[in-house]
Amino acid sequence: MALIAVxxxxxxxxxxxxxxxxxxxxxxxxxxxxxxxxxxxxxxxxVPAPRGxxxxxxxxxxxxGELADSDxxxxxxxxxxxLGLGALAPRAHLTAGLGLDVRxxxxxxxxxxxxxxxxxxxxxxxxxxxxxxxxxxxxxxETALSRDEDPAxxxxxxxxxxxxxxxxxxxxxxxxxPSWDSVEDLAAEDPEIRAYAACLGEVAAAVIAGDVAxxxxxxxxxxxxxxxxxxxxxxxxxxxxLPSAVEGTSRVIEPGTxxxxxxxxxxxxxLDQGMVRAAMRHRPGTGAGWIFTLLRxxxxxxxxxxxxxx
Numbered sequence: 245m246a247l248i249a250v251x252x253x254x255x256x257x258x259x260x261x262x263x264x265x266x267x268x269x270x271x272x273x274x275x276x277x278x279x280x281x282x283x284x285x286x287x288x289x290x291v292p293a294p295r296g297x298x299x300x301x302x303x304x305x306x307x308x309g310e311l312a313d314s315d316x317x318x319x320x321x322x323x324x325x326x327l328g329l330g331a332l333a334p335r336a337h338l339t340a341g342l343g344l345d346v347r348x349x350x351x352x353x354x355x356x357x358x359x360x361x362x363x364x365x366x367x368x369x370x371x372x373x374x375x376x377x378x379x380x381x382x383x384x385x386e387t388a389l390s391r392d393e394d395p396a397x398x399x400x401x402x403x404x405x406x407x408x409x410x411x412x413x414x415x416x417x418x419x420x421x422p423s424w425d426s427v428e429d430l431a432a433e434d435p436e437i438r439a440y441a442a443c444l445g446e447v448a449a450a451v452i453a454g455d456v457a458x459x460x461x462x463x464x465x466x467x468x469x470x471x472x473x474x475x476x477x478x479x480x481x482x483x484x485x486l487p488s489a490v491e492g493t494s495r496v497i498e499p500g501t502x503x504x505x506x507x508x509x510x511x512x513x514x515l516d517q518g519m520v521r522a523a524m525r526h527r528p529g530t531g532a533g534w535i536f537t538l539l540r541x542x543x544x545x546x547x548x549x550x551x552x553x554x
Contacts, residue, residue: 282441282444282446287351287353288353288430289432290414290430291363291430292430293431294355294360294431297356297552299356300452301449301450303324303327303328303353303449304350304448305325306349306351306367308324315466319468320448320462320532328354328449329352330361331363331403332415338398338399341381341399343369343375343377343408345369349369350367351364351366358419359419360417360419361416362414363414363415364415367412369413370408370411371411375389382397388406390406403417404418404420404421440519441457443515443519443521444457444459444471444473445461447460447461448460448461448462448532455475455548456550458535458536460533460534460536468525468530471524472544473522474548475517476518478518479518486512486522487512489503490502491503495543496538497538503545506527508524508525508526510523511524
């Protein structure tokens, strides 16, 4: 059974620093020596690296809400807003019963799948309200609340353990037991995951899945820009192949039509350790969730696809 050291997971804050607080994502008592981390990287400090299939999803809830509100019915007003909720997504209408406020969160992140899944809502939560609501529904414990799975209670099929501290909530499935004295490697410390997160940068939403990572961010005009990152033993060949891959045809979105109907030709860049990044600006009418639909359908431009089970 995996263990999460909650003291580590909740040791930083996503919010702006207050006087006397340690910088977000920084261990207490250490000096800040690097540039500020992306909000995605900060969220990766709250969940363990998956032990099975590599699957991590992230949503900057605050930013996604702002983008959707700025253009109602536009490119950002689609299903991209569920990213980061993991197992909570199909049960979002039930989360208020546990005192959770999904829309008030600043960031959401989910890691792994099945009995190994873990996740966090960072910011915007009321610890007292969460503990009161959960205990009223039969959850037991002091800092870490737990409840056995009960088919009559849909939330227990998604959550096995629940911890709230200040305005963050960490939740895990039954196979990942929170602990105050045993440290599981965090996703942010895994070299492969860090490389993907660094490649994606400051994104509004992202998924790291197997051998590929995809994300979306707004450009200066608010237009979605899709990012796709993968590593290769021959990054030059991979980078050179991506423009023609985008001219290939999709099986899922307007089957038989080229991806280039949805996005502009990719700007490619070769980063460290063979990592290749492609950035594709969306054409009018292409929603922000375009790349995530292709990822789940194993229909990304090119030969690299997600092969896992999430």
